[in-house]
Amino acid sequence: xxxxxxxxxxxxxxxxxxxxxxxxxxxxxxxxxxxxxxxxxxxxxxxxxxxxxxxxxxxxxxxxxxxxxxxxxxxxxxxxxxxxxxxxxxxxxxxxxxxxxxxxxxxxxxxxxxxxxxxxxxxxxxxxxxxxxxxxxxxxxxxxxxxxxxxxxxxxxxxxxxxxxxxxxxxxxxxxxxxxxxxxxxxxxxxxxxxxxxxxxxxxxxxxxxxxxxxxxxxxxxxxxxxxxxxxxxxxxxxxxxxxxxxxxxxxxxxxxxxxxxxxxxxxxxxxxxxxxxxxxxxxxxxxxxxxxxxxxxxxxxxxxxxxxxxxxxxxxxxxxxxxxxxxxxxxxxxxxxxxxxxxxxxxxxxxxxxxxxxxxxxxxxxxxxxxxxxxxxxxxxxxxxxxxxxxxxxxxxxxxxxxxxxxxxxxxxxxxxxxxxxxxxxxxxxxxxxxxxx
Amino acid sequence: xxxxxxxxxxxxxxxxxxxxxxxxxxxxxxxxxxxxxxxxxxxxxxxxxxxxxxxxxxxxxxxxxxxxxxxxxxxxxxxxxxxxxxxxxxxxxxxxxxxxxxxxxxxxxxxxxxxxxxxxxxxxxxxxxxxxxxxxxxxxxxxxxxxxxxxxxxxxxxxxxxxxxxxxxxxxxxxxxxxxxxxxxxxxxxxxxxxxxxxxxxxxxxxxxxxxxxxxxxxxxxxxxxxxxxxxxxxxxxxxxxxxxxxxxxxxxxxxxxxxxxxxxxxxxxxxxxxxxxxxxxxxxxxxxxxxxxxxxxxxxxxx
Numbered sequence: 073x074x075x076x077x078x079x080x081x082x083x084x085x086x087x088x089x090x091x092x093x094x095x096x097x098x099x100x101x102x103x104x105x106x107x108x109x110x111x112x113x114x115x116x117x118x119x120x121x122x123x124x125x126x127x128x129x130x131x132x133x134x135x136x137x138x139x140x141x142x143x144x145x146x147x148x149x150x151x152x153x154x155x156x157x158x159x160x161x162x163x164x165x166x167x168x169x170x171x172x173x174x175x176x177x178x179x180x181x182x183x184x185x186x187x188x189x190x191x192x193x194x195x196x197x198x199x200x201x202x203x204x205x206x207x208x209x210x211x212x213x214x215x216x217x218x219x220x221x222x223x224x225x226x227x228x229x230x231x232x233x234x235x236x237x238x239x240x241x242x243x244x245x246x247x248x249x250x251x252x253x254x255x256x257x258x259x260x261x262x263x264x265x266x267x268x269x270x271x272x273x274x275x276x277x278x279x280x281x282x283x284x285x286x287x288x289x290x291x292x293x294x295x296x297x298x299x300x301x302x303x304x305x306x307x308x309x310x311x312x313x314x315x316x317x318x319x320x321x322x323x324x325x326x327x328x329x330x331x332x333x334x335x336x337x338x339x340x341x342x343x344x345x346x347x348x349x350x351x352x353x354x355x356x357x358x359x360x361x362x363x364x365x366x367x368x369x370x371x372x373x374x375x376x377x378x379x380x381x382x383x384x385x386x387x388x389x390x391x392x393x394x395x396x397x398x399x400x401x402x403x404x405x406x407x408x409x410x411x412x413x414x415x416x417x418x419x420x421x422x423x424x425x426x427x428x429x430x431x432x433x434x435x436x437x438x439x440x441x442x443x444x445x446x447x448x449x450x451x452x453x454x455x456x457x458x459x460x461x462x463x464x465x466x467x468x469x470x471x472x473x474x475x476x477x478x479x480x481x482x483x484x485x486x487x488x489x490x491x492x493x494x495x496x497x498x499x500x501x502x503x504x505x506x507x508x509x510x511x
Numbered sequence: 512x513x514x515x516x517x518x519x520x521x522x523x524x525x526x527x528x529x530x531x532x533x534x535x536x537x538x539x540x541x542x543x544x545x546x547x548x549x550x551x552x553x554x555x556x557x558x559x560x561x562x563x564x565x566x567x568x569x570x571x572x573x574x575x576x577x578x579x580x581x582x583x584x585x586x587x588x589x590x591x592x593x594x595x596x597x598x599x600x601x602x603x604x605x606x607x608x609x610x611x612x613x614x615x616x617x618x619x620x621x622x623x624x625x626x627x628x629x630x631x632x633x634x635x636x637x638x639x640x641x642x643x644x645x646x647x648x649x650x651x652x653x654x655x656x657x658x659x660x661x662x663x664x665x666x667x668x669x670x671x672x673x674x675x676x677x678x679x680x681x682x683x684x685x686x687x688x689x690x691x692x693x694x695x696x697x698x699x700x701x702x703x704x705x706x707x708x709x710x711x712x713x714x715x716x717x718x719x720x721x722x723x724x725x726x727x728x729x730x731x732x733x734x735x736x737x738x739x740x741x742x743x744x745x746x747x748x749x750x751x752x753x754x755x756x757x758x759x760x761x762x763x764x765x766x767x768x769x770x771x772x773x774x775x776x777x778x779x780x781x782x783x784x785x786x787x788x789x790x791x792x793x794x795x796x797x798x799x800x801x802x803x804x805x806x807x808x809x810x811x812x813x814x815x
Contacts, residue, residue: 086596287583
């Protein structure tokens, strides 16, 4: 035990003291927060209002262009030519020309601008015009706008209840997201830290220190110490990331929030001017959405998910890093690892691909079997758990995973033991099998 | 008393036999030369003694007891393929290796201090191994091998990579360790080292032990009963008790001859025989060098 501890302490300290670890630990949250900040910034920043002049010869759209956060509409009654002539000096970003016979010839609508207008602006304007024309045509056919709106709402809510079914509706979105995130984290860490174990072993082999070490430590202890040491490095990094990210995001949110309130106050003023209460409505909607998501998250069994995540994270890592370790021991240098990497990476990649299907059908046959097989269960089970999985299935899958990693560790240790002392020899699969059965 | 007793050890790999029925005894307190051509099985035997691998059959006794994990800390091993963690600092690395051999951090620190002073390498402590020259790395590795004051030190080609000055330094250390009571097993094919340092030798060839015993006895065993004479005058090629094998003219006009003496005659008889005939300037017995013995023993083994 002392030896395992000594080995794992070295593996841990060497990695944690590396500059790259420090850089990654600091950069990770910064990147994450930077991304997060950028998203908010773009969202908030788009308040940069564009003014659109509307020349409506048909007179149908007087009340249809509603000012929004991003767009402000001005109506003009000038002729098209004079409007065009004055446009550059007018300070507007775009000029929309709607001809008198727009209902008959909708294609004659023109948008003039100094530069190309954005797709957003174009589609926004087109949408408004299309809708109005549609309404008018429907009205001609005897259907009022109101009837149409009502029927649309009905259609929508029916779709939701059909596809998601019953009470689960509220949490399935959150379950998908959480399951997906968990699966992705496990997938990434198995790859990143599994390869680190492999590299570490190949390094010991190529630097030839391994013979000195195993004259004091059993190969199995060395392998185990390394695997656990790297696992702890991964955990440390995760914990630091979570702490730093939380600290940074709350700081950024605070800063951005104060910014946002200023801006929304401005927007509110403008809204009062134009007397369109649209923004307030939208705000309410956003609030509702947040409440909904929070409610959905609360409806999930968070302690279970967290516990299972830790278990499957560790289990998956142990299972695969042992195999990665065996590969590291079997080859002479990093370049030769490729041929043995494939059979290890395939199941990981497969489980990640399967995860997409399982997300759609978390209780299907594929989901069940792939969440039992130890090679795919760490990722698949994590996808399923937020949707609710019977306890016996979780228990069985966990037992199988434990057996699985004991199995792979045993096999890996046998290969490792022989492999670390083999130099200058290209190994084949046949030989690897032979090594496993050596005395 | 033997510190290592190898008894009928056989070790087979998938496509070749590394050791077949090898028995060797290493007496306590000696410098033991483990000789043999490349691929003879020396490293396999050393790995078995180090418990890196186990024998297929046979057993190894350490201090009279079958090898067990407790013995690991009593052995220091310098493998032929040297290696250290390149990205680790010298001091940390030595502390780590010492702790793996069972020393506490404090003990290791104290012992390291004396070695660093002795080798005058105090400035290396915080250097990365990758920044040291090959010879310097070898020194560090030597320190790591003997730091825990093992009873048995196994050195595989210890002098390769050292310049003559450092080789001398290491040689003196080895002799000092012997003086302090350690047993040293040398694995080498550099015969001059064996000649100079070893008390006992064993020769392995094609996975079998072909020769072992005290160096003195082995030399005795390999004596060819030949003598050399440097003289002025003339000697007949054949005589009643001797035969001249070859001779050559030296720079000062003297002759040097190798003489094969009859089995029954002594060196004195030969001298008496020669004295009246020629003027003798030098005379001595041809003692076989380790190199001769090595070649002879290896060539005598029939192709397996």
